[in-house]
Amino acid sequence: MLHRHNLVAKNISPSLHQSLNIAVRAINKIKGHALNDRIFRQLCGENDEAFQRLLLQGDALTLVHSKATICSFLAKLELYRHNLSKRQFNNFPQLAKVVDELTDNHLLRYADHLRAVKADMEIRFRDLEQLEVPEWVTEPFQTNASRSEAEIQETLIDLQNDEEAKATFRACGWRVLWAMHGQRFPLLWKRICFLLLAFPTSYLVEQGFSQALHMQTKYRSRLNLVTSGALRLKLTSLCPDVKKLAASHQAQGSH
Template identity: 40%
Template sequence: MISLISPFISKLALFKRNLGGRKFYQFPSVAALRENGEVHDDDIQIYCDHLDVLQKDMQERFQDILKIKILNWVIDLFLNSNEIEMELKEELTDLQTNEELKPTFKNGYQSFWLQKQISDLYPGLWRMVRKFLLAFPSSYLVECGFSVVIDFLTKKRNRLQIDKHGDLRLFLANIEPNVDRLVAMHQPHPSHYHYMIIFERTFDLNK
Protein backbone atom coordinates (compact mmCIF):
# COMPACT_ATOMS: atom_id res chain seq x y z
CA MET A 1 0.00 0.00 0.00
CA ILE A 2 2.90 2.36 0.67
CA SER A 3 3.81 2.04 -3.00
CA LEU A 4 0.48 3.74 -3.77
CA ILE A 5 0.09 6.17 -0.88
CA SER A 6 3.57 7.71 -0.77
CA PRO A 7 3.68 8.66 -4.49
CA PHE A 8 0.12 10.00 -4.30
CA ILE A 9 1.01 12.32 -1.40
CA SER A 10 4.09 13.54 -3.26
CA LYS A 11 1.99 14.21 -6.35
CA LEU A 12 -0.45 16.28 -4.32
CA ALA A 13 2.40 18.60 -3.34
CA LEU A 14 3.51 18.80 -6.97
CA PHE A 15 -0.02 19.54 -8.16
CA LYS A 16 -0.37 22.31 -5.60
CA ARG A 17 2.91 23.95 -6.65
CA ASN A 18 2.04 23.79 -10.33
CA LEU A 19 -1.48 25.05 -9.80
CA GLY A 20 -0.27 27.89 -7.59
CA GLY A 21 2.27 28.83 -10.26
CA ARG A 22 -0.48 28.86 -12.91
CA LYS A 23 0.92 25.77 -14.59
CA PHE A 24 -2.08 23.70 -15.58
CA TYR A 25 -0.36 20.68 -17.11
CA GLN A 26 -2.15 18.27 -14.72
CA PHE A 27 -5.42 20.24 -14.93
CA PRO A 28 -6.47 20.61 -18.59
CA SER A 29 -10.08 21.34 -17.64
CA VAL A 30 -9.01 24.19 -15.37
CA ALA A 31 -6.76 25.51 -18.14
CA ALA A 32 -9.69 25.55 -20.57
CA LEU A 33 -11.94 27.32 -18.06
CA ARG A 34 -9.16 29.78 -17.31
CA GLU A 35 -8.87 30.69 -20.97
CA ASN A 36 -12.61 31.29 -21.14
CA GLY A 37 -12.46 33.54 -18.10
CA GLU A 38 -14.53 31.17 -15.98
CA VAL A 39 -11.79 30.52 -13.40
CA HIS A 40 -10.20 33.41 -11.49
CA ASP A 41 -7.27 33.75 -9.11
CA ASP A 42 -9.53 33.35 -6.08
CA ASP A 43 -10.81 30.05 -7.48
CA ILE A 44 -7.28 28.78 -8.04
CA GLN A 45 -6.37 29.64 -4.46
CA ILE A 46 -9.36 27.60 -3.26
CA TYR A 47 -8.16 24.64 -5.34
CA CYS A 48 -4.66 24.97 -3.89
CA ASP A 49 -6.04 25.08 -0.35
CA HIS A 50 -8.09 21.97 -1.07
CA LEU A 51 -5.00 20.10 -2.31
CA ASP A 52 -3.11 21.20 0.80
CA VAL A 53 -5.86 19.92 3.10
CA LEU A 54 -6.04 16.65 1.17
CA GLN A 55 -2.28 16.14 1.45
CA LYS A 56 -2.27 16.75 5.21
CA ASP A 57 -5.28 14.46 5.65
CA MET A 58 -3.54 11.64 3.76
CA GLN A 59 -0.34 12.10 5.78
CA GLU A 60 -2.26 11.96 9.05
CA ARG A 61 -4.51 9.10 8.01
CA PHE A 62 -1.65 6.85 6.86
CA GLN A 63 1.15 8.04 9.14
CA ASP A 64 1.60 4.60 10.71
CA ILE A 65 2.16 3.00 7.31
CA LEU A 66 4.41 5.78 6.03
CA LYS A 67 6.69 5.38 9.06
CA ILE A 68 7.25 1.67 8.53
CA LYS A 69 10.72 0.87 7.23
CA ILE A 70 10.76 -2.06 4.83
CA LEU A 71 13.81 -4.26 5.23
CA ASN A 72 15.83 -4.60 2.03
CA TRP A 73 16.05 -8.38 2.18
CA VAL A 74 12.25 -8.67 2.19
CA ILE A 75 12.04 -7.09 -1.26
CA ASP A 76 15.37 -8.36 -2.62
CA LEU A 77 16.11 -11.70 -1.03
CA PHE A 78 19.63 -11.98 -2.41
CA LEU A 79 21.05 -8.76 -0.99
CA ASN A 80 23.79 -9.16 1.59
CA SER A 81 21.86 -7.30 4.24
CA ASN A 82 23.18 -6.33 7.65
CA GLU A 83 19.70 -5.34 8.82
CA ILE A 84 18.66 -8.83 9.81
CA GLU A 85 18.98 -10.07 13.37
CA MET A 86 21.78 -12.49 14.13
CA GLU A 87 19.46 -15.36 15.05
CA LEU A 88 17.75 -15.10 11.66
CA LYS A 89 20.86 -14.91 9.49
CA GLU A 90 21.17 -18.69 9.37
CA GLU A 91 17.61 -19.04 8.10
CA LEU A 92 18.19 -16.30 5.52
CA THR A 93 21.37 -18.00 4.30
CA ASP A 94 19.54 -21.32 3.97
CA LEU A 95 16.73 -19.65 2.04
CA GLN A 96 19.11 -17.81 -0.28
CA THR A 97 20.71 -21.12 -1.24
CA ASN A 98 17.46 -23.07 -1.61
CA GLU A 99 17.60 -23.99 -5.29
CA GLU A 100 13.98 -25.14 -5.29
CA LEU A 101 12.56 -21.85 -4.03
CA LYS A 102 14.95 -19.39 -5.69
CA PRO A 103 13.28 -19.47 -9.13
CA THR A 104 9.90 -18.57 -7.61
CA PHE A 105 11.21 -15.18 -6.50
CA LYS A 106 10.83 -13.90 -10.07
CA ASN A 107 7.04 -13.97 -9.54
CA GLY A 108 7.34 -11.10 -7.08
CA TYR A 109 8.39 -10.86 -3.46
CA GLN A 110 4.81 -10.99 -2.14
CA SER A 111 3.97 -14.23 -3.94
CA PHE A 112 7.33 -15.63 -2.89
CA TRP A 113 6.88 -15.04 0.83
CA LEU A 114 3.29 -16.29 0.81
CA GLN A 115 4.34 -19.80 -0.21
CA LYS A 116 3.51 -22.35 2.49
CA GLN A 117 7.05 -23.74 2.36
CA ILE A 118 8.39 -20.44 3.63
CA SER A 119 6.38 -20.48 6.85
CA ASP A 120 7.09 -24.18 7.35
CA LEU A 121 10.84 -24.14 6.71
CA TYR A 122 11.74 -20.63 7.85
CA PRO A 123 9.38 -19.67 10.70
CA GLY A 124 11.64 -16.93 12.04
CA LEU A 125 11.82 -15.11 8.72
CA TRP A 126 8.10 -15.59 8.20
CA ARG A 127 7.28 -13.93 11.53
CA MET A 128 9.20 -10.85 10.36
CA VAL A 129 7.89 -10.77 6.81
CA ARG A 130 4.19 -11.27 7.50
CA LYS A 131 4.04 -7.92 9.33
CA PHE A 132 5.06 -6.16 6.13
CA LEU A 133 2.74 -8.21 3.95
CA LEU A 134 -0.21 -7.26 6.13
CA ALA A 135 0.73 -3.59 5.97
CA PHE A 136 1.39 -3.52 2.23
CA PRO A 137 -1.12 -5.53 0.19
CA SER A 138 -0.33 -5.68 -3.50
CA SER A 139 -1.47 -2.83 -5.71
CA TYR A 140 -3.40 -5.43 -7.72
CA LEU A 141 -5.60 -6.27 -4.73
CA VAL A 142 -6.08 -2.61 -3.90
CA GLU A 143 -7.10 -1.86 -7.48
CA CYS A 144 -9.53 -4.80 -7.42
CA GLY A 145 -11.11 -3.42 -4.27
CA PHE A 146 -11.51 0.04 -5.76
CA SER A 147 -13.01 -1.40 -8.95
CA VAL A 148 -15.59 -3.44 -7.05
CA VAL A 149 -16.58 -0.49 -4.85
CA ILE A 150 -16.97 1.78 -7.89
CA ASP A 151 -19.10 -0.88 -9.57
CA PHE A 152 -21.34 -1.10 -6.50
CA LEU A 153 -21.64 2.67 -6.19
CA THR A 154 -22.59 3.23 -9.81
CA LYS A 155 -24.51 0.15 -10.92
CA LYS A 156 -25.87 -1.86 -8.01
CA ARG A 157 -29.10 -1.21 -6.15
CA ASN A 158 -27.49 -1.79 -2.75
CA ARG A 159 -24.81 0.86 -3.37
CA LEU A 160 -25.52 2.61 -0.07
CA GLN A 161 -25.02 -0.51 2.05
CA ILE A 162 -21.66 -1.81 0.80
CA ASP A 163 -20.29 -2.18 4.32
CA LYS A 164 -23.42 -4.01 5.57
CA HIS A 165 -23.45 -6.83 3.04
CA GLY A 166 -21.05 -9.62 2.19
CA ASP A 167 -20.96 -8.66 -1.49
CA LEU A 168 -17.60 -6.89 -1.34
CA ARG A 169 -15.94 -9.77 0.47
CA LEU A 170 -17.36 -12.30 -1.98
CA PHE A 171 -16.19 -10.33 -5.00
CA LEU A 172 -12.65 -10.04 -3.62
CA ALA A 173 -12.33 -13.65 -2.45
CA ASN A 174 -11.48 -16.67 -4.55
CA ILE A 175 -14.57 -18.51 -3.38
CA GLU A 176 -16.76 -20.52 -5.72
CA PRO A 177 -20.09 -22.05 -4.70
CA ASN A 178 -20.30 -25.83 -4.45
CA VAL A 179 -23.43 -26.16 -6.55
CA ASP A 180 -23.70 -29.93 -6.22
CA ARG A 181 -23.61 -29.74 -2.44
CA LEU A 182 -26.18 -26.93 -2.36
CA VAL A 183 -28.54 -28.93 -4.57
CA ALA A 184 -28.08 -32.04 -2.44
CA MET A 185 -28.91 -30.07 0.71
CA HIS A 186 -32.23 -28.97 -0.81
CA GLN A 187 -33.37 -32.32 -2.17
CA PRO A 188 -36.67 -33.64 -0.74
CA HIS A 189 -36.21 -35.70 2.37
CA PRO A 190 -37.27 -39.39 1.95
CA SER A 191 -39.86 -38.97 4.69
CA HIS A 192 -41.39 -36.04 2.80
CA TYR A 193 -41.68 -38.16 -0.32
CA HIS A 194 -43.37 -40.95 1.69
CA TYR A 195 -46.04 -38.58 3.05
CA MET A 196 -46.57 -37.11 -0.41
CA ILE A 197 -47.43 -40.57 -1.81
CA ILE A 198 -49.89 -41.19 1.03
CA PHE A 199 -51.47 -37.78 0.41
CA GLU A 200 -51.86 -38.43 -3.33
CA ARG A 201 -53.39 -41.86 -2.79
CA THR A 202 -55.77 -40.58 -0.13
CA PHE A 203 -57.17 -37.78 -2.25
CA ASP A 204 -56.75 -39.43 -5.67
CA LEU A 205 -54.73 -36.49 -6.96
CA ASN A 206 -53.50 -38.43 -9.96
CA LYS A 207 -56.99 -38.87 -11.42
Protein backbone atom coordinates in the same frame (compact mmCIF):
# COMPACT_ATOMS: atom_id res chain seq x y z
CA MET B 1 -22.47 4.76 -2.30
CA LEU B 2 -19.55 6.74 -0.95
CA HIS B 3 -20.16 6.58 2.79
CA ARG B 4 -17.36 9.03 3.61
CA HIS B 5 -18.19 11.81 1.19
CA ASN B 6 -20.14 13.75 3.82
CA LEU B 7 -17.12 13.69 6.14
CA VAL B 8 -14.86 14.88 3.35
CA ALA B 9 -17.28 17.64 2.37
CA LYS B 10 -16.99 19.28 5.78
CA ASN B 11 -13.45 20.43 5.02
CA ILE B 12 -13.74 21.71 1.44
CA SER B 13 -15.02 24.89 -0.16
CA PRO B 14 -18.62 25.10 -1.50
CA SER B 15 -17.48 24.99 -5.14
CA LEU B 16 -15.40 21.86 -4.62
CA HIS B 17 -18.24 20.38 -2.56
CA GLN B 18 -20.53 20.82 -5.56
CA SER B 19 -18.05 18.99 -7.80
CA LEU B 20 -17.81 16.16 -5.27
CA ASN B 21 -21.59 15.82 -5.17
CA ILE B 22 -21.69 15.45 -8.95
CA ALA B 23 -19.10 12.67 -8.80
CA VAL B 24 -20.96 10.90 -5.97
CA ARG B 25 -24.29 11.03 -7.81
CA ALA B 26 -22.65 9.64 -10.95
CA ILE B 27 -21.05 6.76 -9.02
CA ASN B 28 -24.29 5.94 -7.19
CA LYS B 29 -26.19 6.00 -10.50
CA ILE B 30 -23.76 3.51 -12.05
CA LYS B 31 -23.40 1.18 -9.08
CA GLY B 32 -27.07 1.28 -8.12
CA HIS B 33 -28.29 -0.65 -11.18
CA ALA B 34 -26.83 -3.72 -12.85
CA LEU B 35 -27.70 -2.42 -16.33
CA ASN B 36 -25.84 0.84 -15.73
CA ASP B 37 -22.85 -1.10 -14.43
CA ARG B 38 -22.76 -3.28 -17.56
CA ILE B 39 -23.05 -0.24 -19.84
CA PHE B 40 -20.24 1.47 -17.93
CA ARG B 41 -17.96 -1.58 -18.35
CA GLN B 42 -18.79 -1.66 -22.05
CA LEU B 43 -17.93 2.04 -22.39
CA CYS B 44 -14.60 1.51 -20.61
CA GLY B 45 -13.82 -1.41 -22.90
CA GLU B 46 -14.57 0.62 -26.03
CA ASN B 47 -12.26 3.39 -24.79
CA ASP B 48 -9.45 0.94 -23.91
CA GLU B 49 -9.46 2.03 -20.29
CA ALA B 50 -7.15 0.28 -17.82
CA PHE B 51 -10.10 -0.59 -15.57
CA GLN B 52 -13.64 -1.55 -16.51
CA ARG B 53 -15.36 -0.98 -13.20
CA LEU B 54 -15.46 1.63 -10.46
CA LEU B 55 -12.69 0.95 -7.95
CA LEU B 56 -13.64 2.66 -4.70
CA GLN B 57 -11.09 0.91 -2.50
CA GLY B 58 -8.90 -2.15 -2.64
CA ASP B 59 -9.50 -5.22 -0.53
CA ALA B 60 -6.24 -7.06 -1.28
CA LEU B 61 -3.60 -4.49 -0.33
CA THR B 62 -0.91 -5.51 2.13
CA LEU B 63 0.68 -3.05 4.52
CA VAL B 64 3.73 -2.86 2.25
CA HIS B 65 1.66 -2.01 -0.83
CA SER B 66 -0.46 0.43 1.19
CA LYS B 67 2.61 2.28 2.46
CA ALA B 68 3.90 2.68 -1.10
CA THR B 69 0.49 3.87 -2.31
CA ILE B 70 0.09 6.43 0.48
CA CYS B 71 3.63 7.81 0.17
CA SER B 72 3.25 8.08 -3.60
CA PHE B 73 -0.06 9.90 -3.26
CA LEU B 74 1.35 12.38 -0.73
CA ALA B 75 4.28 13.16 -3.03
CA LYS B 76 1.91 13.66 -5.96
CA LEU B 77 -0.26 16.07 -3.96
CA GLU B 78 2.78 18.23 -3.29
CA LEU B 79 3.71 18.05 -6.99
CA TYR B 80 0.20 19.05 -8.05
CA ARG B 81 0.21 22.05 -5.71
CA HIS B 82 3.63 23.13 -6.95
CA ASN B 83 2.55 22.87 -10.60
CA LEU B 84 -0.65 24.81 -9.93
CA SER B 85 1.34 27.66 -8.41
CA LYS B 86 3.28 27.90 -11.70
CA ARG B 87 0.05 27.64 -13.76
CA GLN B 88 1.13 24.28 -15.18
CA PHE B 89 -1.92 22.08 -15.76
CA ASN B 90 -0.39 18.85 -17.04
CA ASN B 91 -1.95 17.01 -14.10
CA PHE B 92 -5.32 18.73 -14.55
CA PRO B 93 -6.44 18.37 -18.19
CA GLN B 94 -9.92 19.75 -17.47
CA LEU B 95 -8.46 22.92 -15.96
CA ALA B 96 -6.21 23.27 -19.00
CA LYS B 97 -9.33 23.61 -21.15
CA VAL B 98 -10.50 26.70 -19.22
CA VAL B 99 -7.11 28.20 -18.46
CA ASP B 100 -8.20 31.64 -19.70
CA GLU B 101 -11.00 31.72 -17.14
CA LEU B 102 -8.84 30.81 -14.15
CA THR B 103 -8.03 33.65 -11.79
CA ASP B 104 -5.40 33.74 -9.09
CA ASN B 105 -8.18 33.29 -6.52
CA HIS B 106 -9.22 30.06 -8.21
CA LEU B 107 -5.69 28.70 -8.16
CA LEU B 108 -5.20 29.74 -4.54
CA ARG B 109 -8.38 27.92 -3.57
CA TYR B 110 -7.30 24.75 -5.34
CA ALA B 111 -3.81 24.94 -3.88
CA ASP B 112 -5.21 25.40 -0.37
CA HIS B 113 -7.44 22.38 -0.86
CA LEU B 114 -4.50 20.22 -1.97
CA ARG B 115 -2.52 21.40 1.04
CA ALA B 116 -5.43 20.51 3.36
CA VAL B 117 -5.83 17.06 1.79
CA LYS B 118 -2.13 16.34 2.19
CA ALA B 119 -2.16 17.47 5.83
CA ASP B 120 -5.21 15.31 6.57
CA MET B 121 -3.67 12.28 4.87
CA GLU B 122 -0.45 12.69 6.85
CA ILE B 123 -2.44 12.68 10.10
CA ARG B 124 -4.67 9.75 9.18
CA PHE B 125 -1.87 7.55 7.85
CA ARG B 126 1.04 8.65 10.03
CA ASP B 127 1.66 5.13 11.38
CA LEU B 128 1.60 3.64 7.90
CA GLU B 129 3.87 6.34 6.50
CA GLN B 130 6.41 5.70 9.26
CA LEU B 131 6.28 1.93 8.84
CA GLU B 132 9.77 0.54 8.20
CA VAL B 133 10.00 -2.16 5.54
CA PRO B 134 13.43 -3.86 5.39
CA GLU B 135 14.99 -4.10 1.95
CA TRP B 136 15.19 -7.90 2.13
CA VAL B 137 11.41 -8.16 2.33
CA THR B 138 10.79 -7.11 -1.28
CA GLU B 139 14.26 -7.83 -2.68
CA PRO B 140 15.45 -10.89 -0.73
CA PHE B 141 17.89 -12.14 -3.38
CA GLN B 142 19.51 -8.77 -4.15
CA THR B 143 20.05 -7.73 -0.55
CA ASN B 144 23.54 -7.99 0.97
CA ALA B 145 23.00 -10.30 3.95
CA SER B 146 25.94 -8.79 5.84
CA ARG B 147 24.08 -5.47 6.05
CA SER B 148 21.03 -7.04 7.70
CA GLU B 149 20.48 -7.72 11.38
CA ALA B 150 23.04 -10.14 12.76
CA GLU B 151 20.32 -12.49 14.03
CA ILE B 152 18.88 -13.15 10.57
CA GLN B 153 22.00 -13.07 8.39
CA GLU B 154 22.50 -16.85 8.21
CA THR B 155 18.81 -17.51 7.59
CA LEU B 156 18.75 -14.90 4.84
CA ILE B 157 21.72 -16.58 3.17
CA ASP B 158 19.86 -19.91 3.35
CA LEU B 159 16.92 -18.30 1.59
CA GLN B 160 19.11 -16.71 -1.07
CA ASN B 161 20.52 -20.12 -1.97
CA ASP B 162 17.18 -21.91 -2.04
CA GLU B 163 16.44 -22.72 -5.70
CA GLU B 164 12.77 -23.42 -5.13
CA ALA B 165 12.31 -20.06 -3.43
CA LYS B 166 14.19 -18.35 -6.27
CA ALA B 167 11.88 -19.91 -8.86
CA THR B 168 8.81 -18.77 -6.93
CA PHE B 169 10.18 -15.23 -6.65
CA ARG B 170 10.95 -15.02 -10.37
CA ALA B 171 7.54 -16.35 -11.36
CA CYS B 172 5.24 -14.74 -8.79
CA GLY B 173 7.09 -12.02 -6.88
CA TRP B 174 7.97 -11.42 -3.27
CA ARG B 175 4.44 -11.63 -1.87
CA VAL B 176 3.82 -15.19 -3.07
CA LEU B 177 7.38 -16.14 -2.11
CA TRP B 178 6.79 -15.34 1.55
CA ALA B 179 3.31 -16.84 1.55
CA MET B 180 4.61 -20.15 0.20
CA HIS B 181 8.07 -20.43 1.78
CA GLY B 182 8.08 -17.96 4.67
CA GLN B 183 7.44 -20.46 7.44
CA ARG B 184 10.44 -22.51 6.34
CA PHE B 185 12.58 -19.61 7.57
CA PRO B 186 11.13 -18.82 11.04
CA LEU B 187 13.46 -15.95 11.92
CA LEU B 188 12.54 -14.10 8.72
CA TRP B 189 8.87 -15.04 8.89
CA LYS B 190 8.59 -13.68 12.42
CA ARG B 191 9.58 -10.23 11.13
CA ILE B 192 7.54 -10.20 7.95
CA CYS B 193 4.27 -12.01 8.65
CA PHE B 194 2.44 -8.91 9.85
CA LEU B 195 3.51 -6.99 6.74
CA LEU B 196 1.49 -9.43 4.62
CA LEU B 197 -1.72 -8.61 6.45
CA ALA B 198 -4.40 -6.92 4.41
CA PHE B 199 -4.54 -3.16 4.96
CA PRO B 200 -7.32 -2.70 7.56
CA THR B 201 -9.73 -0.29 5.85
CA SER B 202 -13.50 -0.05 6.26
CA TYR B 203 -13.94 -1.28 2.68
CA LEU B 204 -15.73 -4.53 3.56
CA VAL B 205 -17.93 -2.83 6.15
CA GLU B 206 -19.00 -0.17 3.66
CA GLN B 207 -19.61 -2.85 1.05
CA GLY B 208 -21.83 -4.73 3.49
CA PHE B 209 -23.93 -1.65 4.24
CA SER B 210 -24.32 -0.92 0.53
CA GLN B 211 -25.44 -4.47 -0.26
CA ALA B 212 -27.89 -4.45 2.65
CA LEU B 213 -29.34 -1.16 1.42
CA HIS B 214 -29.84 -2.51 -2.10
CA MET B 215 -31.33 -5.82 -0.95
CA GLN B 216 -33.71 -4.54 1.73
CA THR B 217 -36.20 -2.88 -0.64
CA LYS B 218 -39.96 -2.49 -0.10
CA TYR B 219 -40.49 -5.60 -2.22
CA ARG B 220 -38.29 -7.66 0.08
CA SER B 221 -38.97 -5.97 3.40
CA ARG B 222 -39.55 -9.31 5.19
CA LEU B 223 -36.23 -10.77 4.05
CA ASN B 224 -33.98 -11.56 7.00
CA LEU B 225 -30.48 -10.86 5.71
CA VAL B 226 -28.81 -12.70 8.59
CA THR B 227 -30.69 -15.99 8.84
CA SER B 228 -31.36 -16.37 5.12
CA GLY B 229 -27.69 -16.13 4.19
CA ALA B 230 -28.50 -13.70 1.39
CA LEU B 231 -26.03 -11.07 2.60
CA ARG B 232 -23.26 -13.66 2.92
CA LEU B 233 -23.80 -14.71 -0.70
CA LYS B 234 -23.50 -11.09 -1.81
CA LEU B 235 -20.27 -10.48 0.08
CA THR B 236 -18.39 -13.74 -0.41
CA SER B 237 -15.50 -13.91 -2.87
CA LEU B 238 -16.11 -17.63 -3.47
CA CYS B 239 -17.63 -18.66 -6.79
CA PRO B 240 -20.20 -21.47 -6.41
CA ASP B 241 -19.88 -24.52 -8.66
CA VAL B 242 -23.43 -24.42 -10.02
CA LYS B 243 -23.07 -27.59 -12.10
CA LYS B 244 -21.84 -29.58 -9.10
CA LEU B 245 -24.63 -28.25 -6.91
CA ALA B 246 -27.24 -29.06 -9.54
CA ALA B 247 -25.84 -32.56 -10.07
CA SER B 248 -26.23 -33.36 -6.37
CA HIS B 249 -30.01 -32.89 -6.56
CA GLN B 250 -32.41 -35.18 -8.31
CA ALA B 251 -34.18 -33.59 -11.26
CA GLN B 252 -37.96 -33.27 -10.99
CA GLY B 253 -39.26 -34.45 -14.34
CA SER B 254 -42.81 -33.28 -13.65
CA HIS B 255 -41.56 -29.72 -13.43
